[in-house]
Amino acid sequence: MAWQALRLRRRSSAHWDLPVRRELNCSFMSATSLFRAGLALALALAGSCAIARAQEPPYFVTYSSALEEPGNLDVEFKGLTASPKDANAFFSPTVELEYGATAWWTTELYLQGQSTKNDSTVFTGFRWENRFRVLPTEHWINPVLYLEYEDHNSADKSLLEVVGHDSIANLQLNNWQTRREIERSLEGKLILSSDVKGWNFSENFIAEKNVKNEPWEFGYSVAASRPLSLLARGRACTFCRQNFSAGAELYGGLATAHDFGLDATSHYAGPSVNFNLPHGPLLGFSPQFGLNDNSVGVLWRFRVSYEIQQFRDLFRRSR
C-alpha cells in the first residue's frame, strides 16, 4: 500500500497537480514574511557592530566606481514591487552581502526570491559578483570591471539589470511555469564613473551570456547623482541635507548579438534618493517608470543597508 501511495504521489507530481495546488495555497502575504526574514537577517548580521554611512550614490541598477572599503561588510536588503499589466502584482526581495576584499576588489553575494499575488513565494537563486578597480589613481573617467556568475530560475523578478529582450512578458508567466527553468549565466559590465564638483556620473555597459547555447545579450544603464550638501555640519544632525543624496537613473536592454538595437526591449527611468541615518542604516527609495509598452508601468524600489565597518577585525585576536 505504501509503495502504491508513493507511486501515486510521484505520478501526481509529474503532472504538476500537487506543486501547483500547494503553490496556489500560498498567499501574497508571504511576501511580508519574506520581507521580515530578510530584514531580520540584515539586522542580526549588523548586530552590535559599529555601523556608519556608506559613500555610495543612490543608484539601484547602475554601479559607480565606488567600491566597498577593505574589510567592511555591507548587508543590504533590497526590495522591488510592481503590478505589471495583465499579470499579478509581485514583491521581489534581494539580500546582498558586499565585502571589501581589498581596496581594488569588492565581492558580493546576492540571495533572491519573489512572491506573486494569487501565485506563490519562491526562492529564485543566487548571484556572485566581483568588481575590480582597474586604475590605481583617480581620473576624469574611472573604469571598473565587473564579473558575475548567476544561478537562478526564470521566476526571478529582481530586475537587478535589464538585458536582451527582457520585457513585461517575462513577468506574466506563472511561477510553476518559470521556476523549473534554470538559468546559469556569466555577466560582464564595464563601469565608467566620474566625480565632478560633487556630482557623480556613471555609465554601465552590460554583456550577459547564458552558459547554454544562447546569444550574448546586452544592456545599458546611466545615472547621475549629487549629495544635497557638499559640506558637513560641525554638529551631529539627522535630517540635515548632508545626509541625503538624490539622483536619477535610466536603463534598459539592447537586444542580443543577433539583433542588436532597441527593438522589442524594455527601458526604465526614474529619480532615486538615499538617506544616511547618522550611525545607522542607509535608506533608499526610487520609483522607476517604464518608457515603452514592453516595460512595467512603475517599479517601486527601496533598500535598507547596514555597513559593518572592519568586519574582519571581529576575527582578530587583539582589538
Added chain:
Amino acid sequence: MKRTSLALCMLFLSASALLAADGAWLRKVPDADRKRVNPYASKTEAAAAGKLLFTDNCAKCHGEDALGRHGRPSLRSERISHATDGELAWLLKNGSTWKGMPSWSALPEPERWQIIAYLRSLPAETKDRP
C-alpha cells in the same frame, strides 16, 4: 603544496601591510596637487565637522585617536605632520589602493578638506607612546 601557497599568500599580505605605511604615495603626488591649499584651514567649524566625518569614515581603521589600529598607519605621525594639505587631499582622493587605502573620491571634496582640517587640529604623536 597547499601549505606553500598559504605561506606565500601570508608573506605577500604581510609585505603589503609593512609597505602600507612606507609613504611611497608621497612621491606620486603631482606638484600642482602638492601646492593646493585647504580652503577650510584653521576654521574651527570645519575641524568640528571633520571630526564627525573622521569618526564615521576613518576611525575604524585609524582609531578614534588617529594613532592607527591593527598595523594601519597613524595619522598623527611625523610623515603626516610634514605632508602638505595638498598631499593629504591627493591621498584621500586617490587612495593607495595596492596598499589598502581606498579612494574617497565619492566623498565630496569640501568634506575631504574638512577631514584634513580636523587632522591638522590633532597634536602630533609622542614618541614614548606604549
